[in-house]
Amino acid sequence: MANTQKSTRKSIRKLNPLRLAIVVGVFLCLILIGSATGLVLYSIKDMPAWNPTVLQPNLPSNIYDKDKNEITSIYVENRVPIQFDKIPDKVVKAFLSIEDIRFYEHKGLDLRRIVGALLADIKAGKAAQGASTITQQLVKRAFLSPEKTMKRKIQEAVLAVQIERRFTKDQIFEMYLNQIYFGEGAYGIQSASQVYFGQDVKDLNLEEAAMLAGLPKAPNNYDPFKDMEAGTKRRNIVLESMVRYEFITRAEADAAEAKTVTLTGTKAKQYDTYKFPYFVDYITDTLIAKYGEDKVYKGGLKVYTTLDPKIQTYAEQAMANPKNFPQSKTDDKGVIQPQAAVVVLDPHTGYIKAVVGGRDHKQKRQFNRATDALRQPGSAFKPVAVYGPAIERGQAPADVVDDTLTKFGSYTYKNYDGKYRGMITYRKAVAYSVNVAAVKVMKETGIIKSLNFAKKLGISSLVMSETNPNRNDENLSSALGGLTWGVKPLELAAAYGAFDNDGVYIQPTAIIKVEDRDGNIIDQVTPKKTIAMKKTTAYLITSMMESAVDYGTATSASLGSRPVAGKTGTTSDDKDAWFAGYTPELVCVVWMGHDDPKHMNKVYGGSYPAKIWRYIMSKSLSGVPVKEFQKPDGIVLATVCSKSGKLPGDTCPKEDLVSDVFAKGTVPSMHCEGHTPVEVCAESSQLPTDKCPQRVTMFFLNGKEPTDTCKTHVGQPLPPPKPGTPVCNDPLHGGILYLALIPGPTEQGGCPPEVVQNKVFSEGQAPTAYCDIPEHQLTPKPPEDTGSPGTQDTPNTTTPVNSPGPDKPNKPNKP
CATH class of the missing domain: 3.40.710.10 (DD-peptidase/beta-lactamase superfamily)
Known part of the structure; x- marks a missing residue:
């Protein structure tokens, strides 16, 4: 027994570490090979079927109105195919230098580049360098989704090898240059040359060729229309790469880098007009923000929108009518000023019915004042x-x-x-x-x-x-x-x-549904409430x-x-001038102002904006039955004193009583404490001076009587009024006190001064009825006779104290 235990311990001690390491290594390698094989087989199993027609140009996206009628297609025919032998040598070399220098040597995969990219990624601690060949890029755009997974990479590699077996290098290069996206809706090198430089690709110079070659990596980031500095930096990287691979000399690169690229293409000068441009632009921007330019411009989407073409047309008509604007002129950018914007939506669904972001529309996706x-x-x-x-x-x-x-x-x-x-x-x-x-x-x-x-x-x-x-x-x-x-x-x-x-509140939306090219619904919008x-x-x-x-x-x-x-x-x-309003059916907002804010003469919210609003809404609702705003449960009616907001008291003048609506539970429970009549300036509601042209008697809440003298009409203050309430003590009243009738500036008659007495009453004791003696009643003053024959009476043009005026708040400064 003892000898057996010794023999076991001796066997354990003699276990060879190298042998163990080899066994474990082989086992791990088998697992790794098996896993890799399984992943490859799994990826190939799900790989898209080989279909050469997929390499053909992609489909435009179609936009439809609320009735599913097509409005427009986004960038239809914005790809102009070109044969490879028509493409200048400098364009080919620019792409080779920056995208795939060993394109004519590899069979679809560049193993040296893959290893180099892997080492660069490890050194940077992130994905710092791409390794896709031109063939792989063509595969990615034609066959696969843009997701970055190992499965997709394997499929990409397999399909790239298949393409290399079926097409020549020049054919692959031609498909690539006709397929890739350059930004601004341009697909293919020929369209890009026209969009950015207004010329055929055969006429490109070196710096223009380098600019275009730098775009496919990130078209939105390097788009010179949007960011010339970023686009120029990318161009220079391409030129330096061409020097590195000896496609051009150092002197040629320096000369090209010193030049400023001039954009003379269709983006800068003209574009194909399309219906309802501001609404379409808003739809396009919304789609791009969600799906990216590539999918929107070539993905064949079907986009169903909330656009009401009738309302949109009325809004565009109103904005195009110069009579709806003050005197206008064109600014130094060629834009007419002042500008305006209109939005119409359905308040019950959040559906945007119309969008007009300016008085004119000169280029695709231009600044939209209505939404931005x-x-x-x-x-x-x-x-x-x-x-x-x-x-x-x-x-x-x-x-x-x-x-x-x-x-x-x-x-x-x-x-x-x-x-x-x-x-x-x-x-x-x-x-x-x-x-x-x-x-x-x-x-x-x-x-x-x-x-x-x-x-x-x-x-x-x-x-x-x-x-x-x-x-x-x-x-x-x-x-x-x-x-x-x-x-x-x-x-x-x-x-x-x-x-x-x-x-x-419903978050507004302009899109109801989006389908892909095969009719599958990829987005069904439900507005958030x-x-x-x-x-x-x-x-x-x-x-x-x-x-x-x-x-x-x-x-x-x-x-x-x-x-x-x-x-x-x-x-x-x-x-800035606005009118925001609504009926039970629609909401409409109109804004007017200069793009570079500046004073507008006699332009108020109640003038031109309200005029535009009225035109759009009256046309849009023509033939629609009139209905009232729906009153919800919990609304009650009550009469209160308009000076205190409380229930009427004994001394509240009848003209100060108002009936109004309240939410149930908010009707006041306290009564008005009383009013005091005070003669004031009709314009300032302050104590009058001898310069005030009109004076009126107003009732003020007790303790709220004015104490300041009129600052509008500076003059000598009038003697302070006698304290108390003026009452008529004419003997004809038989000892009963009545409120005295005091004539205003446009009245005559009233209780004679000798029977008028100012009397102080305790709360609730003052009389509420006015003098009823016929001879004391007030009558309007007759117009003054100027003594000039043939003249007409001139109406009083003084603005009453409660007359409406233009809606102009004071300049908003921080208090």
Whole structure:
């Protein structure tokens, strides 16, 4: 037994390490060979069937409208095949030097290059160098998907060898140069030569040939139309490679590198026109962002969109009509100014019905002001960032705010017309676009809460303090649309759409479905929906904006019996003018301004933008039955005092009582504490001077009576009014007190001064009925007789205190 154990231990000690290593190595090699063989077999099994027709040119992508009628095809016929013997030797050498120097030596795979690329990758710690031959690149574009997997690489290698067996080197090179993508929708060397340089490939010089040879690696990155510096650097790399392989001399390369390439191709001069260009451009940009240029321009996609050709046509007609614009001129870039943009969408689906990004369209995928321009929204931002969040937190259209000259911090906020109305309801503040009221409402609601509400409505350009502590939108100027960057017309349209859609925000979309060349659905778009506010909030904001159209700053957008809600917006420096509005069926936003922002004379949101809006919407809705905005459950009607926002008190004048809509639970429960009549200047609502042309008696809440003398008409202040309430104590009243009738500047009659007494009453004790003695009643003053025969009466042209004016907020500075 002992001898056996000794023998075992001795055998273990004699185990040869070298032999063990050989055995393990062989075992691992067998596993590796087996795995590699399995992977190769698996890859070959799934490899696309050999089909030479795949090497033919690819298909264009077709775009369809909402009724599945074709609008256009993207870059149809933008490939011009060319025979290999027509391609200059310098072009061939440029491609060989930068893409595959041993092309005419290998059989589809360049093993030396593969090893070199592997070592370079190991040294760099990442994929730093490619190893694909020209043949492999042709295979990748013709047969395979762009995914980077080992399986695809194996398939690529096998197919490359098959191509090499079936075609000559010159044939492969010809297919490659006719197949590859050069950017700007150009496929093949001949099309690229025309697109970039406006000439046939046979006429290219050395630096132009090198520029084109450098594009296939990353067409979007090296596109000289988009980035001349990057394109030139890439060209020079090609030239240096040609020197390295002795295709050109050092002197030829230096001369070519010293030259600036001039782009004289079709991109710079002309392009094939196509229907609805701005909408098509937006679709194209959206597709490229998702699928890449290569798939969009040659993938044979079928793209079904939300475009309504009738609405799009009306929008383009409005934008092409010079009568819808102020006096215009062409800027130094050849673009007519001022410019404008239009977006129309369905608020209930988020489908974009029309997009017009400018007054003219001169090249493919040019700047689209409707979808890409960030501009200051002015007062059009008030419903989104001021009154929407205020109503959402429980305020009501009949709530009041004190419209007086106001200073917050070092900045004084002013109204566009220099007039101040005292206590004013939210509804009137929206209708007449009162700036001071908007600032105070935002301050009461909270700036952060207000901006967060706007972000829920899809406004993505707001800058918050956590992103930029030094320059952001967390200030009261945001209430007036004074933003760091501004807003895009498309985003503002979608935000207004939420008010028109029971408070549900829908991310706008222009694409419904995308199919590949075989009819397979690769994308079925379902717009994202978010409940941004209560249904009652959306309805109340809509009701307030209806007032702006009914009697406020937006009357020029009225569609007659058809209900319209909308808001004007004009920056104080008149650089941007907006009208954003909607009916129960459609939302439309119109912006107007110079590309390089500058003052526009007499251009307001309620002028040209509203005119364009009215044309588009009246045409689009022609024949559509009129329907009202749907009132949700939870809306009630109540009468309140328009000076206090509370239930009427005993002394509230009848003219100050308003009936308005409320969300259930927000009707005030307290009564108005009382009013005091004060004679004030009709324009400034301040105590009058002897220079004030018109004076009126206004009722103010107790404790809110004006104390400042009129600054509009500087003069000597009038004697202060007697304290108390003027009452008529004429004996004919039999000892009962009645409110005295005091004539205004355009009235005569009234209670004689000798029977008028100012009397102080305790709360609730003042009379509410006015004097009813016939001889004391007020009558209008007759027009003054100038004594000039044949003259007509001139109507009073003084603007009443509550008259609407152009919607022009003060210049938004940071408070």
